[in-house]
Amino acid sequence: MPSFHAPDHNRRIEVQSGTTVVDLCAEFEIPLEFGCQAGNCGTCRVEVLEGATSLEAPNEHERATLERVTDVPGARLACQLVVNADLSLRAVD
Numbered sequence: 604m605p606s607f608h609a610p611d612h613n614r615r616i617e618v619q620s621g622t623t624v625v626d627l628c629a630e631f632e633i634p635l636e637f638g639c640q641a642g643n644c645g646t647c648r649v650e651v652l653e654g655a656t657s658l659e660a661p662n663e664h665e666r667a668t669l670e671r672v673t674d675v676p677g678a679r680l681a682c683q684l685v686v687n688a689d690l691s692l693r694a695v696d
Contacts, residue, residue: 608653608691609633624681624692635694640682645672647681649692657688 607627608615612634618627625647628635638646645668651658655677661669665683675695684690 605654605686605688605690607686608689609635609693610652610691611693618686620687622686624684624686624690627686628681635681635692637682642668642680642683645669645680648673648675648678648695649681649684650675650695651677651679651690652693653691654686654689657690658684 604617605620606615607618614631614633616627616631625637625640627633636646638644642665648669658679661679661683665680668680669678673695678695681692
């Protein structure tokens with residue numbers, strides 16, 4: 604079972620493979636801001652600290668939103684991520 608780590612909140616949780624980050628944050632009360640949850644607003648931008656290679660590449664829509672909302676290299680939108688292996692994320696301002 605993969606683990607999800609949120610170092611900003613000192614949490615490491617084992618989760619079912621295929622769990623979305625949106626769902627696990629809600630279920631385990633991890634305070635990560637989500638707006639539209641569809642990749643439009645960019646509210647949930649994160650830096651992937653561990654497990655980036657296990658994630659699907661960002662689609663064109665996610666890339667366009669990221670270009671609009673952040674200049675952090677490698678940033679992703681948490682609402683678009685699915686946990687399939689150990690994953691560690693940190694919120695990006």
